[in-house]
Amino acid sequence: MIEKYMQYLQYEKNYSLHTVLSYKNDLLQFELFVKKEFQINALNAVASEHIRQWIIFLMEEGVSPRSVTRKLSSLKSFYKFLIHENIVQRNPARNIISPKAAKPLPVFFKEKEVAFVINEVIVGDAFESYRDRLIITLFYETGIRVSELVTIKDTDFDFFTASLRVIGKRNKERRIPLGKDLLLLVQDYLKLKSQQENVGSLSFFVRRNGCSMYSKLVYNVVNKYMSQGSTLTKRSPHVLRHTFASTLLNNGAELNAVKELLGHSNLSATEIYTHTTFEQLQKIYKQAHPRA
Secondary structure, rough: OOHHHHHHHHHOOOOHHHHHHHHHHHHHHHHHHHHHHHOOOOOHHHHHHHHHHHHHHHOOOOHHHHHHHHHHHHHHHHHHHHOOOOOOOOOOOOOOOOOOOOOOOOOOOOOHHHHHHHHHHHHOOHHHHHHHHHHHHHHHHOOHHHHOOOOOOOHHHHOOOOOEEEOOOOOEEEEEEOHHHHHHHHHHHHHHHHEEEEEEOOOOOOOOOOOOOOOHHHHHHHHHHHOOOOOOOOHHHHHHHHHHHHHHHOOOOOHHHHHHHHHOOOOHHHHHHHHHHHHHHHHHHHHHHOOO
C-alpha cells in the first residue's frame, strides 16, 4: 500500500520527488518499528497507542520535535488515503498531538561589545555619527522595538521626569526611565538636529535630508556598527532589545518590571529571557565549580 500511496502523491497530487521520498522514508521507518516492537505486519492493524510509542521512541533517539511532527503528518496523510481507499475505517493518527518544538533562545550582545561599538567604533561629531550612536545607545538602554524608535517625536522625551513616552503594539503607551548620560546624549542630538537644513519632519530621528528614519535604515545602522564589535551572525535592533532584557535580569531586576519596560502584554513572553540568563548561570557554574 505504501507504493500505491507514493504513486498517488506523485501523479495525482503532483508532489515533488523529494517530498514523495520523504513520505516514503517516514512510512517505511514506522512500518519497521511496528514490525519489530509489536509484530504487526499490516499497517491497517495499527492503533493509536502504537503511534504514540513510535513518537516516544523517536524523541528518545534525539529526533527533533519538528522532524517528529513531519513524520506524524506523513502518517496522518497516509491513513486518510487508506480510508479513501476503504482499506481502514479510522485514522489512528488523527487525534495524536505533535510534540511542541522548543523555541529558540534569544541571542544577545555582551556588555563590552556594545560599549566598544558606542565608544570606539562610532567616532566623530558629524550629525549622522552622533545620531547612529544615539540609536544604538537608546536600543541598549531602553529595549524599545525598531517600530517604536522610528515613531518617537521630540516631545516624547520628558526631561523633568527623565523618561521616554513610547507607543507600542496595539497603541499601548508606556513610559521608560532614562539615565542621566542618555538624557545628555538626547539633548546634544536635538541641538545638532536643529542646525540641520530642511528638517521638516516631526520625528525625533531624521536623515541628513531632514526626512524621517525608517525601519530598514535603522536595521542597516545597527547591523553595520555591531558587525564591527560582535561575532554574532544576527545583529539586529531586536538583538539589542534582547540584550537590554538579559542585562536587567542578570543584574537582579524583577521579571514583572522587565515585562513592563519591554511592553509585553503577558509574562510568558518575558520568561524566555530567564532561560537565557539561567543558561549563562549554568555555563559559569560548569566553568567555576570543581565538581560541576
